Amino acid sequence: MEKLRILFRPRTGIVLNVLCKQKTCRFRIAKSKMSSVSNPPQSLLKPMVIPQKLLMGPGPSNSSPRILSASALPMLGHLHPEFTKIMDEVKEGTRYLFQTRNNWTVCVSGTGHAAMEAAVCNLLEPGETTLSCVNGLWGERYADMARRNGAIAETINKPMGQVFNLQEIEEGLQKYRPVLLFLTHGESSGSTVQPLEGVGKLCHRYKCLLLVDSVAAAGGVPLYADDWEIDCIYTGSQKVLSAPPGASPISFSEKGKEKVLKRKTPVRSFYFDMNHLSNYWGCEENPRRYHHTGPIMSVYALREGFSRLVEDGLENSWATHKKCAEMLHEGVERMGLELFVQDKSVRLPCVTGVKVPAGVNWKEVADYAMNQYKVEISGGLGAQAGKIWRIGIMGYNATPDNVNRVLRALSEALKHVGFKSRL
């Protein structure tokens, strides 16, 4: 070999041109035989920078220092006794939060949407009819999920900012004869709280089960899942519970459980299958078996979120949210702004919709609050995009201090964009 020339062809591999006895021989080394590792991404060599913000949008809300430090506790195995004890405590917390004695009370290993999906794929079978009460984003999303699961999803509709009464629900039940009715307890897109008393009893008269999304409400407003005959209810961890998103409590009544146990078709999701999850979460006599690896640290943090709620007391938590929301409502009205929900009795304390006045760009105001105060104020969704702001008051963030801070930021931002109160 007299001369060797190596050519690197990124797509095809290395080509060796060997000048050998005055003749060039070409050898190709297949790329898979000589794969070299690509350069490491430089961005990952720099530190993460996370600013401290006050999250007063519709969620996530801030976690308390105690909850945050729980996330940094040492890892445990997903079936270690110290961890299953924590799971049991999270179950107790969930039962307290929902005011239920349901045996099938677990967490789904994902964020709020995962719990919604778990409810849908456990409770519905292909071809069954479900009725979604749509007064904002969540009823629509539920209907979408139900259809993806092969169910027929009918809807009854109200504009955002309004709720359903028993008569409207009964008409829907009569018309569609669904096996499952979906209601959003705290409609974060329309900032309403749906009255739930009597709905469960009504549904049961029509041989229908009641599914309730309480992601943006549980812990912030009165809720009695057993008394109100709710068959399945779920929430998220990152709202009133003030834990990071990642594990979502869900609970099934005996009727709900029976519906799952009597399915003719398998649950379409293995990850969300309550037949397995109920065992992993220790709802059965049988010893826990490996189903999947739970989100260990998210469960630690959620446990501390429940601990906070229990120390405070559920009724105090409801009262605090009410008080802070009223402070906020008075404050924004004093600025000459109008609340989105007209009917005081159905205003969700956890998320407040505030109308954007004519001539004001909602985003300019929100950006100002973020840039100058590191306070998050969110915009509207769907039909209300650009027309309302949404201000969240949830869990650890539900204090008069924080309400004052968001009011100050909002008021200054409005001045900044030239809004003059009509008052």
Next chain:
Amino acid sequence: MEKLRILFRPRTGIVLNVLCKQKTCRFRIAKSKMSSVSNPPQSLLKPMVIPQKLLMGPGPSNSSPRILSASALPMLGHLHPEFTKIMDEVKEGTRYLFQTRNNWTVCVSGTGHAAMEAAVCNLLEPGETTLSCVNGLWGERYADMARRNGAIAETINKPMGQVFNLQEIEEGLQKYRPVLLFLTHGESSGSTVQPLEGVGKLCHRYKCLLLVDSVAAAGGVPLYADDWEIDCIYTGSQKVLSAPPGASPISFSEKGKEKVLKRKTPVRSFYFDMNHLSNYWGCEENPRRYHHTGPIMSVYALREGFSRLVEDGLENSWATHKKCAEMLHEGVERMGLELFVQDKSVRLPCVTGVKVPAGVNWKEVADYAMNQYKVEISGGLGAQAGKIWRIGIMGYNATPDNVNRVLRALSEALKHVGFKSRL
């Protein structure tokens, strides 16, 4: 009113017996009108106690202090620019880990099983045939998930501890003509590493896509997703990446992406739908829209897991896992124990199967190691339950010190149960 007697009936509510003009009138106050909150669970008023353990099972592995403290950083919104920057860095880390340039590179908001489910429900449509190569738990689980999704799941089978060769795979492709072939890269139940070179090309000759589960392998053994023509690959966060479980990287080739985009039926899961996830993870030109709330802190921690990998370098990581596994293999053989996998070339460095000698109870040994050393050694699964131990060496735990610690614990435990080496 002369006399009033209140009876509390827990199930029906309050009954008022009013003795009025010598006549008792009975009033019932419906329970829902007077619901009182149940007592808060006392267990949640006590602090959490989490011991420090060395997790040398098949996962989760321990997180480094840096990764743990990232979990406790302040909360951000799921669409805040500081957070989407971190998401972008996680994507870069994922591409580096898998050695791919795939555009559709995201994380699923759940643990490893969630990523498997995302692969299944995006890539398969009802009625399509898939072929699962079963040599342990994961191939079986995949087939289960595929069937739940309406696909026809065929299998080719090998005993645990063995892998598939190209000829066996080709015979399966010829026989079943699947649209998707599933292989487990690191079979943690059988402690094998599946050779993947040539499989992608072979699949593509048969118009079949290749799906690879690399939960227990990625980062610990060589892997070149692009060169090996893998169409979809996923992993977990809690193995070699040493981050808490909760966010799971997944990546689709152009062919894989095309398969999803050309679906005739909607993806059955909203939560896992890549049509939405790819937008949320910034894989498109379009601005990111709200799809679901991501697991913020799990993504922080995963980002630091990738940072650790990038600082170390992928090739060093592979070499370290190999070196530590060899130390472990020599150590257990010196004790007179036998390794489960005969063929040295297919031993998975991340999880090692060790045969339980006749007359020894695996659990007694594992319990001793946990009680005396706080070292986790796991047992076998399925056909190998009770017959093997499984010892994990992954990521932050892959150090000679930890290997020595697990060997010491194992050796002492064996003495404790009266095992005498045959050597």
